[in-house]
Amino acid sequence: MALFCTAMLIIPAIDACGKLLVATISPFEVGLFRNLIQTGILVTALTLMGRAIVTPEVRLYLGRIALCGVCLATCGGFMFWGLQSLPLANAVAIFFAEPLILTIFSVIFLGEKVGWHRSLAVLVGLVGALIVIRPNFAAFGWAALMPLVAATLFALAMTILRSLSGRVDAMRIQAMAGVFGSISLSLLLLVGGVLGAEILQFRTPQGVEWLLLLAVGLGATGVQLMMTVALRLAEASMLASFQYLEIVGATAIGYLVFGEFPDALTWLGTAIILASGLYVVHRERRRALERRLAARRYGIAPDPELTTEPMP
Numbered sequence: 001m002a003l004f005c006t007a008m009l010i011i012p013a014i015d016a017c018g019k020l021l022v023a024t025i026s027p028f029e030v031g032l033f034r035n036l037i038q039t040g041i042l043v044t045a046l047t048l049m050g051r052a053i054v055t056p057e058v059r060l061y062l063g064r065i066a067l068c069g070v071c072l073a074t075c076g077g078f079m080f081w082g083l084q085s086l087p088l089a090n091a092v093a094i095f096f097a098e099p100l101i102l103t104i105f106s107v108i109f110l111g112e113k114v115g116w117h118r119s120l121a122v123l124v125g126l127v128g129a130l131i132v133i134r135p136n137f138a139a140f141g142w143a144a145l146m147p148l149v150a151a152t153l154f155a156l157a158m159t160i161l162r163s164l165s166g167r168v169d170a171m172r173i174q175a176m177a178g179v180f181g182s183i184s185l186s187l188l189l190l191v192g193g194v195l196g197a198e199i200l201q202f203r204t205p206q207g208v209e210w211l212l213l214l215a216v217g218l219g220a221t222g223v224q225l226m227m228t229v230a231l232r233l234a235e236a237s238m239l240a241s242f243q244y245l246e247i248v249g250a251t252a253i254g255y256l257v258f259g260e261f262p263d264a265l266t267w268l269g270t271a272i273i274l275a276s277g278l279y280v281v282h283r284e285r286r287r288a289l290e291r292r293l294a295a296r297r298y299g300i301a302p303d304p305e306l307t308t309e310p311m312p
Helices: 002-021 027-048 056-060 062-083 088-095 098-110 116-164 170-195 208-233 236-258 264-298
Strands: none
Touching: 002 027, 002 062, 002 088, 002 208, 002 236, 027 062, 027 170, 027 208, 056 062, 056 170, 062 088, 062 116, 062 170, 088 116, 088 236, 088 264, 098 116, 098 264, 116 170, 116 264, 236 264
16 A cells, blocks of 8 residues: 555656756657657666567567557557646646546446446546536646546556456556557657657757656556555455555646646645545446455456456
8 A cells, every 4th residue: 555655645746857858858758768768768777687579479469569558658658648738736637537438438348237326427427527628628728638538548558458357468468469569659759850749759869858768667667566466465356445645646746847837726626536536436446345255255367357457
């Protein structure tokens, strides 16, 4: 729990570094450097452990892994794009619609059954997201939708990971997804440069920008490691509720570093999103408990794919 909570409080610091960077660098370039550092460390670790990265299982699901990598990489780019204009806490609050979107995708793509309790919680949570988005859209324009796009892409990536649960080693998935993500962002920046799209212009970082990019990449890698260890020591359904500490961290850093503080509507919408998300987590926890009891009673293994996913 301590590892997971620490990770959740570090994430807003990474976003703050990204927010500082996107004042002068393309958000997708920031996403590319973060992805390259994470992937480089992971591939190096697998190599030093003597573990092959491309296995028959990886080849079998290569298409899904590639799509997952593209979603995760572009998710970061869109989130940093939103941070160019939005206050830190507001962007994070909008992104927290992700668990609700994940619930919808789990029904559509994985065939999960969702009762009326969770369905109602998802609808209420999305209303909360609209409450946050509306005044931000009026103030910042289309930038207010970028965290929602990022949340949708991340939810899609988590749906793909759920479909691969128990079929491919998690570290290999992350390594290969990182490779495909880096390739996709590189191509996106290349095409953007040719077309002259301002948001996709690559610029060589200067001075302190290199340090901030390194902090983003190493921080993201450290968070991933802490979450991985935490999830090996405790159940995801128990840890998921602590992901909302990210809102606390984002509000504090936004105020201390950027002088930002959410207005009343943002607080109202955030409260609705958090309450809905916590209720979904509560229902997931109950379902997980029921599956374990059924497995114990009838001697069957619970489905490993139907677990609550933490946020990155």
